[in-house]
Amino acid sequence: MNKIKNDFDAVRAEDKLKNDTLEYIYRERERREKHTVPKFRYAVALAAFLTVFFGIGGYSMLYSAVSYISIDVNPSVELALNRLDRVVKVSAYNDEGAAILDGMNLKGKSYTAAIDALFSNQSFQKYIDNGADVNFTVVSDNEKEITEGIKKCGGYSQYNSACHGADSEMHSKAHEYGISTGKYKAYVKLKEEGIDINIDDCRNMSLKQLYEILEQNNPNSGLEEKGCGGAQRHQHNKGKHE
Amino acid sequence: MKSDYEVNRAVDRYADTVRRICFLHLKNYHDTEDIFQTVFLKYLLYDGEFENEEHEKAWIIRVAINACKDFLKSFYRRNIVPLEAAQNIASNSGTEKSEVLEAVLSLPKKYKDTVYLFYYEGYNAAEISEIIKKKENTVYTLLSRARKLLKEKLGGEDFE
Numbered sequence A: 001m002n003k004i005k006n007d008f009d010a011v012r013a014e015d016k017l018k019n020d021t022l023e024y025i026y027r028e029r030e031r032r033e034k035h036t037v038p039k040f041r042y043a044v045a046l047a048a049f050l051t052v053f054f055g056i057g058g059y060s061m062l063y064s065a066v067s068y069i070s071i072d073v074n075p076s077v078e079l080a081l082n083r084l085d086r087v088v089k090v091s092a093y094n095d096e097g098a099a100i101l102d103g104m105n106l107k108g109k110s111y112t113a114a115i116d117a118l119f120s121n122q123s124f125q126k127y128i129d130n131g132a133d134v135n136f137t138v139v140s141d142n143e144k145e146i147t148e149g150i151k152k153c154g155g156y157s158q159y160n161s162a163c164h165g166a167d168s169e170m171h172s173k174a175h176e177y178g179i180s181t182g183k184y185k186a187y188v189k190l191k192e193e194g195i196d197i198n199i200d201d202c203r204n205m206s207l208k209q210l211y212e213i214l215e216q217n218n219p220n221s222g223l224e225e226k227g228c229g230g231a232q233r234h235q236h237n238k239g240k241h242e
Numbered sequence B: 001m002k003s004d005y006e007v008n009r010a011v012d013r014y015a016d017t018v019r020r021i022c023f024l025h026l027k028n029y030h031d032t033e034d035i036f037q038t039v040f041l042k043y044l045l046y047d048g049e050f051e052n053e054e055h056e057k058a059w060i061i062r063v064a065i066n067a068c069k070d071f072l073k074s075f076y077r078r079n080i081v082p083l084e085a086a087q088n089i090a091s092n093s094g095t096e097k098s099e100v101l102e103a104v105l106s107l108p109k110k111y112k113d114t115v116y117l118f119y120y121e122g123y124n125a126a127e128i129s130e131i132i133k134k135k136e137n138t139v140y141t142l143l144s145r146a147r148k149l150l151k152e153k154l155g156g157e158d159f160e
Helices: A003-009 A015-054 A059-063 A095-101 A111-120 A122-129 A143-152 A154-158 A168-177 A181-192 A199-204 A207-217 A230-240 B004-025 B029-045 B053-073 B075-079 B099-105 B109-120 B125-132 B136-153
Strands: A067-072 A076-081 A087-092 A134-139 A161-165
Touching: A003 B099, A003 B109, A015 A168, A015 B004, A015 B029, A067 A111, A067 A143, A067 A181, A076 A095, A076 A111, A076 A181, A087 A095, A087 B004, A095 A122, A095 B004, A111 A122, A111 A143, A111 A154, A134 A143, A134 A154, A134 A168, A134 A181, A134 A207, A143 A154, A143 A161, A154 A161, A168 A181, A181 A199, A181 A207, B004 B029, B004 B053, B004 B099, B004 B109, B029 B053, B053 B109, B053 B125, B099 B109, B099 B136, B109 B125, B109 B136, B125 B136
Parallel strands: A134 A161
Antiparallel strands: A067 A076, A067 A134, A076 A087
């Protein structure tokens, strides 16, 4: 090792510096998000108006995210879709999610192709092969259609899957807390049932664990009317309960 | 915007690297704080995606180097001398610095980044030229001249 490498190695970022920087970034994010949330709603309305007025086509159609699908197994990722239901952005919500997205290029794909790609990804398969549940949470004006599309994906019926919907308010709040929409929705449900749990607990548990707590407390609360895999999953769990 | 998780991860991964680049160019902790905020705020707001960790690291390095450059050029810097620097109480000057580090820090600023990227980060000339946006030949020239200068400063002692 050359001397320069040796000596530079001793130069490290102080903990205080790292923490102060992170605090600054969190404040900046909050400040910026306060401005974008109302804009989002306005922008969607405006985009819809312009689309009708000028016809199909235009920048906003192609690049702005209007729908979100969050996918929680243990890896937690989110696909942002444009008005044409194509992926414009992917985000990871934990280490496992980030590891899976690394090296995958899902942008530009239709959401079904993206989901298929995820299910075919070897690292992703390792999580679902262990019997983990795959939870989809859809935030979209087009929720019904997207949900149907998701359920048609090969991987969906092959594995223990469930699909829930959420509104954009939940989506923004989830982002504020830095967790996926699916987890935030579970958190809200848990609080509604009067269960004492905080956001940090949710962050560290898998969605499956959160729903297990919910079901223990109230066996019907996990089910969705939309007839998603939730019903089947309940059957599965009955056998597995300790 | 990147998620909090991604920003946390970036700070964990690259804080030391950014710190070293600041060490090369800046004289006090307060300036370093400024650069850290600039770099990681840019990261937060960056909407593009990185192909892999190497790609991400190169991006961070470029942003950090440019941030230091801009800072040193800025009006604020030129006209306001922080009390710390005036009294020569700086986090840099407090610590014992090896001869080799002193020599690198005393190089003209156009050599510092190249020397750091080559000898510490282990990038080759082609990779360095991508990061600092200079022609590969220029990088070779900078490196050989820097080597010469360092040899002189270190009294012919070997540093490689």
